[in-house]
Amino acid sequence: MLKKKSFVPNDKPVYREVIPQAFKFAWKHPQYWLFGFIASFLFTGGSADIFFKFWNSLQAHSGSYFGYSFQILLTTAKQSLTNGVTWLMFFQALVALLIFLVIFIAIVAFSAICQGALVHVIGAWKLDKKHFVRQALSVGSKAIVPVIALNLIMIFFVWISRFAVSWPFALALSKENLIYYIIYIIAFVIFFTVTLFLGVIQLYSLNAIILQGATLRSALDIAWKLVKKHWLITIETAVLQAFLVAIIGFVVAIIFMILAIPAYLLYILSFINSSVSLFETSVGIFFALIIITVTITTGFLANFQYAIWALMFKKFGEGGAVPKIHRIIKSILKKS
Numbered sequence: 001m002l003k004k005k006s007f008v009p010n011d012k013p014v015y016r017e018v019i020p021q022a023f024k025f026a027w028k029h030p031q032y033w034l035f036g037f038i039a040s041f042l043f044t045g046g047s048a049d050i051f052f053k054f055w056n057s058l059q060a061h062s063g064s065y066f067g068y069s070f071q072i073l074l075t076t077a078k079q080s081l082t083n084g085v086t087w088l089m090f091f092q093a094l095v096a097l098l099i100f101l102v103i104f105i106a107i108v109a110f111s112a113i114c115q116g117a118l119v120h121v122i123g124a125w126k127l128d129k130k131h132f133v134r135q136a137l138s139v140g141s142k143a144i145v146p147v148i149a150l151n152l153i154m155i156f157f158v159w160i161s162r163f164a165v166s167w168p169f170a171l172a173l174s175k176e177n178l179i180y181y182i183i184y185i186i187a188f189v190i191f192f193t194v195t196l197f198l199g200v201i202q203l204y205s206l207n208a209i210i211l212q213g214a215t216l217r218s219a220l221d222i223a224w225k226l227v228k229k230h231w232l233i234t235i236e237t238a239v240l241q242a243f244l245v246a247i248i249g250f251v252v253a254i255i256f257m258i259l260a261i262p263a264y265l266l267y268i269l270s271f272i273n274s275s276v277s278l279f280e281t282s283v284g285i286f287f288a289l290i291i292i293t294v295t296i297t298t299g300f301l302a303n304f305q306y307a308i309w310a311l312m313f314k315k316f317g318e319g320g321a322v323p324k325i326h327r328i329i330k331s332i333l334k335k336s
Helices: 015-028 030-039 052-083 088-126 133-142 144-175 178-212 216-229 231-259 261-272 276-318 324-335
Strands: none
Touching: 015 030, 015 088, 015 231, 015 276, 030 088, 030 133, 030 276, 088 133, 088 144, 088 178, 088 276, 133 144, 144 178, 144 216, 178 216, 178 231, 178 276, 216 231, 216 276, 231 261, 231 276, 261 276
């Protein structure tokens, strides 16, 4: 369980220790990037983007397929009842829908397992213990129920927050009044802050479940107490994390554009020579680069961000983290 914070806290800037260690873990353990990539299907570990990208991606990629299957299901059922046509199409649509649901549930389950496995690996690495892929997956699979429940709870609260923001936004669009726009901005700031803390609570709860063997209820209680006690340094860390992730993303984008130059050249040559084979080759290279880049980058960033909050969880448990603003004020007071 959590240790009590000492009367005189450790005044060492926490970022100088935690962030380099998190980066070191992510960089030196590429064998776990796949864990991070799969874990990011549910949660990337970014405190400011909790479930935004996941649900938008889910709606964009699978929503049309799901809706199409469901539409076929209803249409063929209606035709069968009115025109007396065969139930074969209805059965095919039902099978397609069931296959989609099975695949979706499998992805969610494996993502939850990888979340637990990644936290276990980070905890073992921090304690200089040996860590293996099979052992990590075993730990993650044993905690699959509370981890999935944790993700569902966070989804529920995030969607409540998004609904609360959508109402003033709808008013701002319909009324076109400055007051409503101000209300929307205030609501969005509140929503941003709430989702930030929800993301951190999820990661702390995940650490408590995997590393301390806590139940879901006690893990949420531990996480809430940590966030409430260290809310300022949590915001500081989250802002710095978002800044670093943005820089890494910018660097990756530049590298991708450089690597994609051959694909661009082949694409131009395919039109000059009216060559279908060159066109297909250029498109194939381009999409292969996209898949490789997205997989590696997502896996690395997920590992980096999960490691940040796993190390912060340990740091807070030791009572050794002090917000930067406190250190600045203390330094000014000492000089005066």
